[in-house]
Amino acid sequence: MSIDLPAGSPPARVAFYNDPKVRSIAYQVALCAVIGFLVYEAASNAIANLERARIASGFGFWHTTAGFDISQTLIAYSAQASTYGRAFWVGLLNTLLVAGIGIVIATILGFVIGIARLSKNWLVAKAASGYVETIRNIPLLLQLLFWYNAVLKALPEMRDSYKIPGGIFLNNRGLFVPEPIFGNGFSFVVIAFGVGIVGSISFYVWARKRQEQTGQQAPVFSVALALVIGLPLAVLALSEFPLTFEYPQGGRFNISGGIEVLPEFAALLFGLSIYTAAFIAEVVRAGILAVSHGQTEAAYSLGLRAPPTLRLIVVPQAMRVIIPPLTSQYLNLTKNSTLAVAIGYPDLVQVFTGTVLNQTGQAVEVVAITMAVYLTISLATSLLMNVYNSRIALVER
Amino acid sequence: MNRIFAILALAVVFAAQSASAQTLKTVKDRGMLNCGSNGTLAGFGLPDAQGKWTGLDVDSCRAIAAAIFGDANKVKFVPLSAKDRFTALQSGEVDLLARNTTWTSSRDTSLGLNFVGVNYYDGQGFMVRKTLKVNSALELNGASVCVQQGTTTELNLSDFFRARNMQAKTVTFATANEAIKAYDAGRCDAYTTDASGLYAERLRLANANDHIVLPEIISKEPLGPAVRHGDDQWFDVVKWTLNAMINAEELNITSKNIDEMTKSTNPDIKRFVGTEGNYGEQLGLGKDWAVNIIKHVGNYGEVFDRNVGAGSLLKIDRGLNKLWNKGGIQYAPPIR
Structure with missing residues (x-):
C-alpha cells in the first residue's frame, strides 16, 4: 500500500523499517521461516521417535516380496514374485x-x-x-x-x-x-476402426461447412455409425474372423x-x-x-x-x-x-x-x-x- | 477417511511427543489400563449385551490391572480391527495389545513391538459348508476363500496354496465380521482364520451345523500380548503377569484356594504369594501382586476353561495349551 502524495512535493523521508513494502516482505519471510522451521522440527522429531521406537522407516519395503493375493489384478501379479x-x-x-x-x-x-x-x-x-x-x-x-x-x-x-x-x-x-483372443490379421480390423473414426470426423466437418453455406443438413450420426462400427465389422468378415473366444x-x-x-x-x-x-x-x-x-x-x-x-x-x-x-x-x-x-x-x-x-x-x-x-x-x-x-x-x- | 486421520494423528504424536518410556507410571497415574482388544471374537475378546467383556485376552488385561491396582476392573478395553491394531499400540493409544496376535519376527523387529509370551498356541485352519463334500484342505484347489485383511492368515493362505501348486481366489475384507458375513452369503467356498477363531465364528453363522472345520492346520500361530519396544519395566510387568498365571496352575493355586495358599510353607508358593522375598517390588508392583492376579482373575487353566475350554460354548480341547508336565507346551520360567 502506498499513499499518493500531491505531485511536486518531495517524498517524505521514512526509516526503512517504516516502509510498508519492506515491512510486508519482512513479515512474509518471517512467516515462511516459522512454517519451514515447524515442518522441519516435526519431520526430524518424527524420524527420531520412529528410530527410538525401533519402527522401520524409509521406502525399502517397496521392493520387498508382497506374499499376499489380490482378487482383481489388471496387470500381472502373483503373491510369490511381485513386490x-x-x-x-x-x-x-x-x-x-x-x-x-x-x-x-x-x-x-x-x-x-x-x-x-x-x-x-x-x-x-x-x-x-x-x-x-x-x-x-x-x-x-x-x-x-x-x-x-x-x-x-x-x-x-x-x-x-x-x-x-x-x-x-x-x-x-x-x-x-x-474373453476375445485376437488372431493374426486382427490388426486390419483395428486399422479399419481408426479409418472409421477419422472418416467420421472429416464427414462431420464437411457436413457442418455445407450446412453453413447451403443450410442443408446431412445424416451425420448414421454415417458415423456406419464408418465406426460397420467398417471394422466388414473387414472382420472379409479377413475370415481372426477372432476366437475363450x-x-x-x-x-x-x-x-x-x-x-x-x-x-x-x-x-x-x-x-x-x-x-x-x-x-x-x-x-x-x-x-x-x-x-x-x-x-x-x-x-x-x-x-x-x-x-x-x-x-x-x-x-x-x-x-x-x-x-x-x-x-x-x-x-x-x-x-x-x-x-x-x-x-x-x-x-x-x-x-x-x-x-x-x-x-x-x-x-x-x-x-x-x-x-x-x-x-x-x-x-x-x-x-x-x-x-x-x-x-x-x-x- | 477416519483411518487416514487416525494415522495423521499418529504422525503428529510421533512428531510432538518424545516417546515416553514410563508406561507403568503413566498407567498408575491414570488409574486405568488401556488394553487393545478384539471386540468381535468370542472366547478371546467380546463385550456382551451389558457391555461386560469376556475372553482369554480380556482376562490377560484384567490380570495386569489386578497386579497393578489390586482391582481387575480398572481396564478400559479398546476394540481394534486386525489392520489397525499395531498403529494403535505404536501411537500410545493403548498400553498393550492383547488381541489374538501372532508372534512373528518382523512384528517383533520392524514394527517396534515386543511380544511378552504366548497365551494361546494356535494354527490356521479352514471352514467349509458340509454340502461341498470336502474332507481336506488339499481338495480346495480352485476354491474362493474369504479372509480378513492385515493378518498372518492372509500370507499363510497364499503360501499354502502356492506350495501345493493349487489355485485359490482370495476375497479380502477389512474386518472379520465382513469376511464371515460374505462367507455366510455364499460369496466364498471356504473361510480361513486361526482354528480357535473358526470355532468361535461358526457359532455366529445362520446354521452352525451346516459348516465343518477341516482337519488341516497349515501354520504355527503363537498368540500373545505385545507391548511397545523400549520400555523394559513395562515389558517385565506384562510378561510376568502371564508367567504368574501359568506358574499358578502348575503350583495348583486357584482363585478358590488362594487365601489358604498364603499360609503355605512350600517355598515355591511362599515366593509366589509374597511371604518370602520381594519379587513384586522388583517388578515395581506390590508384594501381593500375584495373589491379586489369582484372586481376581484366576490361574491360566481356570481362564482357559471358562473362556475357550470345556466350561465355555466353544469347548476347544486344550491340546498344545496343556502345561508342559501334562503333555502340552505351556511352560513358564520360575518366580525366584
Whole structure:
C-alpha cells in the first residue's frame, strides 16, 4: 500500500523499517521461516521417535516380496514374485478403473435424469425428482452395503448359475464372459476402426461447412455409425474372423477362464454411479435453468423444435454453468471409491493402506504415498476440466 | 477417511511427543489400563449385551490391572480391527495389545513391538459348508476363500496354496465380521482364520451345523500380548503377569484356594504369594501382586476353561495349551 502524495512535493523521508513494502516482505519471510522451521522440527522429531521406537522407516519395503493375493489384478501379479510396489500399482489401477467407468456412467445417467426432471411430462419429472431426493439423502456407505448384499443375495450359487446364451455365466461369484483372443490379421480390423473414426470426423466437418453455406443438413450420426462400427465389422468378415473366444468353464468350485467381473466391483460401480448421478442431475438442472427462458423463446420463434433447441441453444450455454460443479462431482466420485474397503474391492486404499501398511507397519510412508496419489489424481482431473472450461467459457469483449 | 486421520494423528504424536518410556507410571497415574482388544471374537475378546467383556485376552488385561491396582476392573478395553491394531499400540493409544496376535519376527523387529509370551498356541485352519463334500484342505484347489485383511492368515493362505501348486481366489475384507458375513452369503467356498477363531465364528453363522472345520492346520500361530519396544519395566510387568498365571496352575493355586495358599510353607508358593522375598517390588508392583492376579482373575487353566475350554460354548480341547508336565507346551520360567 502506498499513499499518493500531491505531485511536486518531495517524498517524505521514512526509516526503512517504516516502509510498508519492506515491512510486508519482512513479515512474509518471517512467516515462511516459522512454517519451514515447524515442518522441519516435526519431520526430524518424527524420524527420531520412529528410530527410538525401533519402527522401520524409509521406502525399502517397496521392493520387498508382497506374499499376499489380490482378487482383481489388471496387470500381472502373483503373491510369490511381485513386490509391495507392484501391489501398489495393482491397487491404483483398480481405483482408476472403477473411477473412470463410474464417471462415464454417472455423467450419462446424471444428464438424463437432470433433463428428465425438467420434463413437461408430470410422471417423468416426478420420477426423476424422486430418484434425486432418495439417492442423495442416503449415506453412500449404506448404499454400497445395500448393493453388495443385493448382488450376493439375488444371484444364485455357482452350481445354479444363470447361463446366458453366448457362453456367459452369472452367479454370486461374479459375471463370467468369454474373453476375445485376437488372431493374426486382427490388426486390419483395428486399422479399419481408426479409418472409421477419422472418416467420421472429416464427414462431420464437411457436413457442418455445407450446412453453413447451403443450410442443408446431412445424416451425420448414421454415417458415423456406419464408418465406426460397420467398417471394422466388414473387414472382420472379409479377413475370415481372426477372432476366437475363450469360454468360461465350470469347475468344481468356481468358473475359470474368460473375463471375470467381481460382485465387489459391480456393487461399488453401481453404488458410486447411482449416487453421484443424483448430484450431477441437480448440477445439470441448475445449469439449464440458468439459461434465460428468452433464449428458448427466441429459438422457438425461429422455428426450431424442442429437441434441437435443447441441443443447439440451451445445453451449450448451460455447460458454462455446469462444468465447474461437475468437476467437483468427478473428484468426489474418485475419492468416494475408497469406501471399497467396506465391501472387499481391492482398490488402492484397501490394498495399500490396508494390507501393505499392516504387513510393513510403515504407516507414515504408506499414508503419505496414498495421499500424494489422490492429490495427483484430483489435480489432474481438475486440470483437464479447467482446460475444457476455458475453451467453452463465454469470451467477453 | 477416519483411518487416514487416525494415522495423521499418529504422525503428529510421533512428531510432538518424545516417546515416553514410563508406561507403568503413566498407567498408575491414570488409574486405568488401556488394553487393545478384539471386540468381535468370542472366547478371546467380546463385550456382551451389558457391555461386560469376556475372553482369554480380556482376562490377560484384567490380570495386569489386578497386579497393578489390586482391582481387575480398572481396564478400559479398546476394540481394534486386525489392520489397525499395531498403529494403535505404536501411537500410545493403548498400553498393550492383547488381541489374538501372532508372534512373528518382523512384528517383533520392524514394527517396534515386543511380544511378552504366548497365551494361546494356535494354527490356521479352514471352514467349509458340509454340502461341498470336502474332507481336506488339499481338495480346495480352485476354491474362493474369504479372509480378513492385515493378518498372518492372509500370507499363510497364499503360501499354502502356492506350495501345493493349487489355485485359490482370495476375497479380502477389512474386518472379520465382513469376511464371515460374505462367507455366510455364499460369496466364498471356504473361510480361513486361526482354528480357535473358526470355532468361535461358526457359532455366529445362520446354521452352525451346516459348516465343518477341516482337519488341516497349515501354520504355527503363537498368540500373545505385545507391548511397545523400549520400555523394559513395562515389558517385565506384562510378561510376568502371564508367567504368574501359568506358574499358578502348575503350583495348583486357584482363585478358590488362594487365601489358604498364603499360609503355605512350600517355598515355591511362599515366593509366589509374597511371604518370602520381594519379587513384586522388583517388578515395581506390590508384594501381593500375584495373589491379586489369582484372586481376581484366576490361574491360566481356570481362564482357559471358562473362556475357550470345556466350561465355555466353544469347548476347544486344550491340546498344545496343556502345561508342559501334562503333555502340552505351556511352560513358564520360575518366580525366584
